Amino acid sequence: MTAAPQLVVHRDKELMAQAAAARLITKIVDAQAARGFASVVLTGGRNGNGLLAALSSSAAKDAIDWSRLDLWWGDERFLPDGDPERNYTQAKEALLDSVPLNPARVHPMPASDGAYEVDAAAEMYAAELTAAAGPEDHGRVPTFDVLMLGVGPDTHVASLFPELPAVRESERTVVGVHGAPKPPPVRITLTLPAIRSAREVWLLAAGEDKASAAAIALSGAGEVQAPAAGAYGRARTLWLLDAAAASQLPRDLYPPASP
Numbered sequence: 001m002t003a004a005p006q007l008v009v010h011r012d013k014e015l016m017a018q019a020a021a022a023r024l025i026t027k028i029v030d031a032q033a034a035r036g037f038a039s040v041v042l043t044g045g046r047n048g049n050g051l052l053a054a055l056s057s058s059a060a061k062d063a064i065d066w067s068r069l070d071l072w073w074g075d076e077r078f079l080p081d082g083d084p085e086r087n088y089t090q091a092k093e094a095l096l097d098s099v100p101l102n103p104a105r106v107h108p109m110p111a112s113d114g115a116y117e118v119d120a121a122a123e124m125y126a127a128e129l130t131a132a133a134g135p136e137d138h139g140r141v142p143t144f145d146v147l148m149l150g151v152g153p154d155t156h157v158a159s160l161f162p163e164l165p166a167v168r169e170s171e172r173t174v175v176g177v178h179g180a181p182k183p184p185p186v187r188i189t190l191t192l193p194a195i196r197s198a199r200e201v202w203l204l205a206a207g208e209d210k211a212s213a214a215a216i217a218l219s220g221a222g223e224v225q226a227p228a229a230g231a232y233g234r235a236r237t238l239w240l241l242d243a244a245a246a247s248q249l250p251r252d253l254y255p256p257a258s259p
């Protein structure tokens, strides 16, 4: 049984991005102090990229030893390398190109102009995750310190869309997605078992268009109908919202908003 999700509600999406970035910096610095490195899974979309942009403009980012940070992705749009719509491209523009990462520790998901079609590319990424897992990890993926997920208006997370096969996957850690309702239709995604291996899962939801999704996912919906409801961490599940996205939450779930 997992602990109940924690909710933090910020005044607006700009403050949510800034506060989430500060929270991530602290989490990375603490992990590096405790274990010598940190492992983070990034998400695409406006909220995910907004957090990266906020982190990029934070003076505190220099507290991170970027050479000892492992970066993975929760999903990727299966497009050619360098395509502006790829989550990796957008993350590079928002932050990655401006910090001294160790390229060997940055793990983008395969692009469509590589050697593999999408299902084989997913298998390659699964193998990369397994190769990075150590004896102290839980099985076939590294123990991610933080795995971030933007929440879609239909409650999708990563590229796990309601009722599609990928959200039902219970064995594989990475799968190809065909016919995604959010373009592009072909994607690669971590599955719920892989997501649940993270110590902490942070769900990012800002904007009026996320209010219904947040309320559905936090009110007991099933994970096949509402994939965000199935995204939880081993130690912590944290929803980071703005007031607009929290506006339809049941009152007993709605914590006091930050100032």
Ligand SMILES: O=C(O)[C@H](O)[C@@H](O)[C@H](O)[C@H](O)COP(=O)(O)O
Pocket (backbone or CB within 6 Å): 043, 044, 045, 046, 047, 048, 075, 076, 077, 087, 149, 150, 151, 152, 153, 156, 157, 158, 159, 182
């Ligand atoms: O490839 C993607 O599009 C993302 O990984 C996707 O899961 C995103 O995080 C959500 O759709 C929320 O996106 P917004 O924050 O833009 O609403």
